[in-house]
Structure formats: C-alpha cells, structure tokens
Amino acid sequence: MLTVGELLRQWRQRRGISQLDLAIAADVSARHVSLVETGKSRPSADMILRLAEQLHVPLRDRNRLLLAAGFAPRYPERPLGDTALSAARDAVRRVLRAHEPYPALVFDRRWNIVMTNRAVRPFFARVDPELLRPPVNLVRLGLDPRGFAPMVANLADVRAVFRNRIGRQLAAAPDPELTALYEELLAPEPGDGPRIETDVVIPMILRVDGRELRLFSTITTFGTPMDITLDEVAIESYYPADEESAAYFTKP
CATH class of the missing domain: 1.10.260.40 (lambda repressor-like DNA-binding domains)
Incomplete structure (x- = not known):
C-alpha cells in the first residue's frame, strides 16, 4: 500500500x-x-x-x-436517491424537465446512466432491451451495434469524441473499470482518422424516421460538491443543431 x-x-x-x-x-x-x-x-x-x-x-x-495517512474519510458517498441529497436530486430533475422537449440525461464517472428526461425514452425504445439492463452505460449504448450505432450516421466522429473525453478523464483520474471500457470500445484501431482536438462543434447525426437529426451537447456538473456522488455525476443536454432537427422534437 x-x-x-x-x-x-x-x-x-x-x-x-x-x-x-x-x-x-x-x-x-x-x-x-x-x-x-x-x-x-x-x-x-x-x-x-x-x-x-x-x-x-x-x-x-x-x-x-x-x-x-491514518485519518478518517472526509467526504461521504451516498446514492443519489438518499434523503440527504434530496435538494440536489430535485435540482437535477428540474434541469432535466426544463430541457424538454430535447433529450438530457445524467451519468456517473463510469458513464452509467443515472437519470433521464422523457425526451430520451423514445430513443431507448429503439435499442436491444439487453443493453437497458442496469447499469445502462452511455458509451456502450452509443457504440454497440444493438444500441444507437446503426442510427448514428457519423459513428467514427462520435467514437472519436468519446475517445477524447474519456481519455482526458482517465489522464486526470485513472479508474480500472473505465480503462477496461475504453480498451474494449474506444482503443484506436488501424485506419482510424486523425485525432479530433476539440469536440465542441462535432454534432451527432442520427437517422430517425427517414430524416437526419443533428445534435450537439453540453455537460453540466455540480460546483464545489461535498459528496462523492455529486462530484462524479454530470448532466448531458442535447440541443438541435438546425431548424429541421428542432422541428422533430417540437412537432405536435
């Protein structure tokens, strides 16, 4: 030790x-x-x-x-459903609801989905139920052929964005389980394109119901959390990148 x-x-x-x-x-x-x-x-x-x-x-x-160093731990780790985190949990729910009709979800440090809003559910209905058994992993859901992969028109770009984000995460704080996920789904392969240095403007293009939806996302985290769970969760909110995509979500 x-x-x-x-x-x-x-x-x-x-x-x-x-x-x-x-x-x-x-x-x-x-x-x-x-x-x-x-x-x-x-x-x-x-x-x-x-x-x-x-x-x-x-x-x-x-x-x-x-x-x-021989001291007691200072930071608790409680499930997001714990009574002590009710205020934070309610805040997350408000953020998710406020983002509707566009999709938003919450994931933990290993990219397991913790919460979603209602706009995400129709997309989940399109994937193999096997992938929806807890814990539901966002990376696996996005890249697995039984998940969103067949719908993603620019799958190589999306994989590169995941690779960059998780690569930076592992460089900042190594994690064996996340490393295993990276090696399984994201390790560079021969023929991969050049490394994407920024994922700010890379949209995800989904083919749904005969049309292409172009989405970009933002990440929200808690500021100065004092609980491990809150320190490790993030809210990913998806936005339409053009009017046609926006119309898909706002149609009656």
Missing part, C-alpha cells in the same frame, strides 16, 4: 507541476512538500486536503489520501 506522500507525488506528477509550483499554490514551503512526499513529515488532514485541492484530486481520491 502506498503512503500518503507517494500518492501525493503521483498526483503532482500526473498534473505535471513541480514541488515548488505546488508549494506556492498551497501557500506552504517547497521543503515541506518534499518532506511530505518522502515520508519524513506526517501531514495533518487539513494539509493533505489543501494539497489535494491544488492538485484537483477528485473527492473519492481525497478520501484515499486521508486513509493512507
């Missing part, structure tokens, strides 16, 4: 910053950062969290840092 100092050094190196830069950001001495990383100084829980904040360590991994 790695020490808290070794874990902090891993996170610092993953972020590509020096001990001096971390020390300046956290308002401590570079010598203290060095002593913590080498195990010659035992940091307090507050110091661990201060360094973790500057390193943008996810809450789940901040708990691991605390445990490695």
Whole structure:
C-alpha cells in the first residue's frame, strides 16, 4: 500500500507541476512538500486536503489520501436517491424537465446512466432491451451495434469524441473499470482518422424516421460538491443543431 506522500507525488506528477509550483499554490514551503512526499513529515488532514485541492484530486481520491495517512474519510458517498441529497436530486430533475422537449440525461464517472428526461425514452425504445439492463452505460449504448450505432450516421466522429473525453478523464483520474471500457470500445484501431482536438462543434447525426437529426451537447456538473456522488455525476443536454432537427422534437 502506498503512503500518503507517494500518492501525493503521483498526483503532482500526473498534473505535471513541480514541488515548488505546488508549494506556492498551497501557500506552504517547497521543503515541506518534499518532506511530505518522502515520508519524513506526517501531514495533518487539513494539509493533505489543501494539497489535494491544488492538485484537483477528485473527492473519492481525497478520501484515499486521508486513509493512507491514518485519518478518517472526509467526504461521504451516498446514492443519489438518499434523503440527504434530496435538494440536489430535485435540482437535477428540474434541469432535466426544463430541457424538454430535447433529450438530457445524467451519468456517473463510469458513464452509467443515472437519470433521464422523457425526451430520451423514445430513443431507448429503439435499442436491444439487453443493453437497458442496469447499469445502462452511455458509451456502450452509443457504440454497440444493438444500441444507437446503426442510427448514428457519423459513428467514427462520435467514437472519436468519446475517445477524447474519456481519455482526458482517465489522464486526470485513472479508474480500472473505465480503462477496461475504453480498451474494449474506444482503443484506436488501424485506419482510424486523425485525432479530433476539440469536440465542441462535432454534432451527432442520427437517422430517425427517414430524416437526419443533428445534435450537439453540453455537460453540466455540480460546483464545489461535498459528496462523492455529486462530484462524479454530470448532466448531458442535447440541443438541435438546425431548424429541421428542432422541428422533430417540437412537432405536435
């Protein structure tokens, strides 16, 4: 088992910053950062969290840092349906409803769908029920031949967008299950096109009912969450990219 100092050094190196830069950001001495990383100084829980904040360590991994140093975890992890998260859950539901008649859904750190609005349901009716057994994974749903893949006209572009987004996610915070999903569905293959450097303007083109729907999406996350579940969920909202696509969703 790695020490808290070794874990902090891993996170610092993953972020590509020096001990001096971390020390300046956290308002401590570079010598203290060095002593913590080498195990010659035992940091307090507050110091661990201060360094973790500057390193943008996810809450789940901040708990691991605390445990490695002999402290109790600081951040709870409760299901989104937990009473303690009722205000956040209601806020998410309001966001989903407000986005109708356009599709929107909520997914967790492994891209498992947690909630959807009503506009998503007609699309789910078009896929193999086997893919809708919990947990329903958004990446698998989008790329599997039994899912949305046959409907996606620009499947290579969509796969590249998924690859970039999850690749960045793994670079920021490694996860074995997400890595396995990436290797199964997203690992580059011979003949793949050039890497897409931005997915901001890449639409998803769906062939539905004899027409093409062009959609782009935005991601919404909670600001300064204090619960692991809220730290790891995101709302993806889809918007029509042209008037024809908008008309499909707003038709009587």
